Amino acid sequence: MIPRWARDGRVLVGLVLLSAVLVVALLAPWLAGMAPDDQDLLATLLPASWQDGGDAAHWLGTDSLGRDVFARLLYGARVALTVAAIAAPGAMVAGTVAALLAGYLGGWFDWLVGRAVDVWMSFPPVILSLILMVGLGTGTRNVIFAIMLVDWTRFCRVLRAEVLVVARRDYVTAAGLVGFGHVRILLREVFPAIVPLLITLLTLEMGIAVVVEAILSFVGLGVKADEVAWGQMIADGRSTIYQAPFNLLAPVVAIFLTVAGFNLLGDGLRRSLDVRLLEGRG
């Protein structure tokens, strides 16, 4: 039998969108036909191939340095997905461990985690990531690290509340009475109860990571100058919007489709995995 979550329309559309981005990222060298950093200063800011003055060799035109927009679009997917695939699980692990320990142990540790979250939340996330990038320096690895450092609170806040509820359930108390150790209770009794919520949060966080990477690369503090990212394309396209609109539109649409994929998947999973929502539906 097909599980409930796989029958949700949102989940399917999300998976299709994300698979498409993944295939594009993996096959970029074969699909692009040229390197994303090949400059041709004699052919800068070409329009798309079907417009007046377009060149059939550059399907979506070229940017201000004569680099192929289509090739950069495909290669940009690699950075976006790499960041999403590493930063989001990283933030999840950090936030979940903190939430499990805070919610289960309570006491001073809970207090400490709570205050740390307060301090983190008083920084707008963009500001905090900018400051971190100033300290860490540019590069994909540092973007990933900065996202983990900023976004662990997104998991911690929500999960801590959930752990508090779960840890007070009878079966957890019973496990304690039977003589199970704390580690075993946390991992075998409490953790499984928050997994559905965790999966939903993770999916949404991956979309957020794609956006944050684009933002940082847009202001010039994301990937290194010789790496290819959608945010960089947007920065170039913003300044040449009248001459080469696709230079701007292509990465905007790419970011939208990727984030929409993660959000549809997350929304669909939330509806089909959340036990309380299912009960409410009868």
Next chain:
Amino acid sequence: MVLSFARRLAAVGPILLVVSLLLFVALRLLPVDPAAMSMPPTATKVEIEAARSAMGLDRPLVEQYAIWLGQTLHGDFGTSIHMRRPVGGLLLETLPATIELSVAAMIVAGLLGIGGGLALFALRNRRGEAVAELTTTLMMSIPEFLWALLFIFLFGVLLSALPFTGRLDPGMTRPVVSGFLLLDALLVGRPDIYASALRHLLLPAAALGIAFAPPVMRVLRTSLVDVYQEDYIRQARLRGVGEARILLAHALKNAILPTLTLMGVQFGFLFGGSLLVEVIYAYPGMGNLMVDAVRNADLPIIQAVALTYCVVVLAITSAVDALVLLLNPRLRA
């Protein structure tokens, strides 16, 4: 009630202190030397050392923090390394611009969010519901900086309907009274400047506002559904009150409370989100100041602007807490 609000306010102080300490330490760990940066490239080592001790950079970190905190509390934010101007003055110029943009965006978000929430509620259990819900999910996939770019493309380039750079038409000088441009234009009696400022504000405010509207729509719809389960709605129907009046005069009054709470939280996020919208629209607010400072590693500005963002966000969240407490009698214990 006063007590619980005072307790919340008292928590803000220590948070700010920790924030300022973290900021200070983080920025001191950077591999940049503000003393060397503030000197011309021809400066000798001795001259740089002299500048370093003049800036107090040769003292222990704790002492430096104490000095910086004391000066900051007295409103002295130091001098920009790159622009060689007092940071306090730069903040006074840019903060009102950012507040103006954020408030305008919040109005857009509120109108769209409440209007959209009512529309979603009206569509419940009808054919259009699935489409409307899908639309809000897709809208949530467009962060503020993508809206900003889309609006530039649509209204600025394709339709050429609205300007998308700066705060005023070229050639106009900004009247400076309060720093809030719309207000100042009225104060000095210049409707032309007011009109130009409003036209420049429309796209950035709409882009920032629309990004924060979908969650408001969803929460309002959900709380309206909840409120409609209550007895007093059925009573009103039995008394022969019209459906429109029940919705707007009876149900909305109670359903709006969770929505307002959410909007308060959103306002904090929105204020931070204004940074990117400012960069994209070359809007001369704190966001642009921050990004320029970050690119130039201008530490005094980064410190002061980051701290200002935190103060404003904390002020907004505290104000919202107070407002919710005031509006919701059930929370007053």
